[in-house]
Amino acid sequence: MLVEQKKIDEAVATIIGFGGTGILNCVQCGACSAVCPGVKAGFPLLCRNLIRSLLNGQLEEIIEDSSSWGCQACNRCTEVCPQGVRPQEVVFAFRRYQANELAFSTSAVTSQMNLYETGHAVFTDPKELRRQVGLPEVPPTSAFNKQAQEEIQALIDNGPMGELGLF
Numbered sequence: 441m442l443v444e445q446k447k448i449d450e451a452v453a454t455i456i457g458f459g460g461t462g463i464l465n466c467v468q469c470g471a472c473s474a475v476c477p478g479v480k481a482g483f484p485l486l487c488r489n490l491i492r493s494l495l496n497g498q499l500e501e502i503i504e505d506s507s508s509w510g511c512q513a514c515n516r517c518t519e520v521c522p523q524g525v526r527p528q529e530v531v532f533a534f535r536r537y538q539a540n541e542l543a544f545s546t547s548a549v550t551s552q553m554n555l556y557e558t559g560h561a562v563f564t565d566p567k568e569l570r571r572q573v574g575l576p577e578v579p580p581t582s583a584f585n586k587q588a589q590e591e592i593q594a595l596i597d598n599g600p601m602g603e604l605g606l607f
């Protein structure tokens with residue numbers, strides 16, 4: 441087996457192991473990139489481009505790229521993919537690989553701090569808006585549940601993210 445093929449196999453196995461299980465079904469049609477807000481916002485390594493790099497075995501070459509942290513998890517890519525690849529899961533698999541290797545984008549610091557403190561990567565206090573539409577001010581989420589927050593913090597503290605010393 442060529443060294444290059446071994447490298448490709450390792451990259452694909454790594455991404456599948458982190459949850460990007462549909463990666464090998466990609467036919468590079470580009471439908472996902474055409475609807476991806478992250479791509480439109482200028483993050484080059486999402487959807488088709490990310491999958492192409494991974495299928496070329498370039499896991500180490502792209503590890504420092506911050507594009508994966510620009511994914512909004514909107515799943516438009518998942519809806520349009522004719523192959524059932526679920527590109528968002530490939531993006532998140534790559535993000536998990538990056539986090540596991542401590543290749544952590546500075547652009548993600550705020551969202552990680554939010555996650556640690558509230559259980560939500562994007563968090564704004566909803567009380568006023570909920571009051572305006574007649575809902576109870578406090579929603580049943582980890583942001584208002586001390587025990588859930590402590591469990592989230594224990595998970596983060598004991599995983600690779602905890603080694604970053606951010607929290």
Ligand code: SF4
Nearest residue numbers: 466467469470472521
């Ligand atoms: S839409 Fe699906 S098959 Fe087409 S490039 Fe994206 S992931 Fe690959």
Ligand code: SF4
Nearest residue numbers: 476511512514515517
């Ligand atoms: S889920 Fe992420 S990769 Fe997929 S279209 Fe939305 S922003 Fe792009």
